[in-house]
Amino acid sequence: MGKDKMAVTTPDLVILSLLAERPMHGYEVNAELERRQARDWVAISRPQIYYSLEKLARQGLLKELKDAGPALGADRRVLTTSAKGRLTLSRELERETWTSQRERPAFLAWLALSWQATPSIVRRQIQRRMKFLQSEISREEATLGDVRKEVGHDYHEAVWMLKLTQDQLKSEMRWLQAVIRELKYRAPAQCSSGGNKLVGGSKLRFPRGEAIRIRKQGDL
Numbered sequence: 001m002g003k004d005k006m007a008v009t010t011p012d013l014v015i016l017s018l019l020a021e022r023p024m025h026g027y028e029v030n031a032e033l034e035r036r037q038a039r040d041w042v043a044i045s046r047p048q049i050y051y052s053l054e055k056l057a058r059q060g061l062l063k064e065l066k067d068a069g070p071a072l073g074a075d076r077r078v079l080t081t082s083a084k085g086r087l088t089l090s091r092e093l094e095r096e097t098w099t100s101q102r103e104r105p106a107f108l109a110w111l112a113l114s115w116q117a118t119p120s121i122v123r124r125q126i127q128r129r130m131k132f133l134q135s136e137i138s139r140e141e142a143t144l145g146d147v148r149k150e151v152g153h154d155y156h157e158a159v160w161m162l163k164l165t166q167d168q169l170k171s172e173m174r175w176l177q178a179v180i181r182e183l184k185y186r187a188p189a190q191c192s193s194g195g196n197k198l199v200g201g202s203k204l205r206f207p208r209g210e211a212i213r214i215r216k217q218g219d220l
Contacts, residue, residue: 006059008092011044012052016061016081016089023065023080026053037143041161053079061085115188123183130176137169 008016018029030049038044044052056062063082081089107129114122144162151158 008061008088009052010042011048012056012061013089013092014038014042014044015049015052015056016085019062019079020081020086020089023078025076025078026050029053036158040165056085061088115186119183119186123180126176126180126183130173130180133169133173133176137166137173140166140169 014033015029018024018032024032026049030046033039033044033049053062057064057077057079061082061084062079063085065078065080110125114125117125140162144159144166147156147158147162148154153159
């Protein structure tokens with residue numbers, strides 16, 4: 001088996017952490033991740049869950065327990081994180097890469113290219129984004145209320161994550177409100193000399209001809 005197939009991925013770590021809480025069937029893992037809205041912060045599909053369960057079991061990071069009750073369909077195994085799995089989880093959480101990466105949101109890529117669209121389309125797309133953000137803010141506020149009731153206090157990672165998400169969404173909303181006000185002043189760069197590449201009429205420097213990298217500013 002190739003090294004890439006043996007590597008422990010983020011979805012693998014999510015499952016190891018969940019099954020360290022209590023043993024579950026595969027369908028329970030999927031249901032619990034849906035209940036916790038885990039797909040808001042990690043890319044993990046139902047097929048990925050079952051792939052990870054098989055992979056982690058083969059690597060000895062999960063162990064099978066005797067099932068004390070009925071299971072649905074062919075999914076009859078009850079799995080829990082093994083001692084080796086807990087050690088792996090702890091070791092993987094020490095990686096520096098968790099703290100030194102930045103996202104590349106699609107909306108910023110759109111903004112960089114938006115000078116090619118008509119002003120009416122630009123305004124309409126920004127308004128769509130604002131409408132989406134408002135719906136997400138409302139959803140996250142409701143989720144935070146539910147989580148606080150479940151965990152019983154504010155000093156829990158789920159509460160911290162939701163607070164951060166709300167702050168990011170509200171920050172982007174404020175930024176978009178400012179952009180809407182400033183759209184009427186939009187203009188190309190006044191200077192495009194010196195061999196620098198232009199995106200959206202703005203001068204961007206790229207060392208050694210590297211491709212454009214659209215980066216998130218404060219998780220907009």
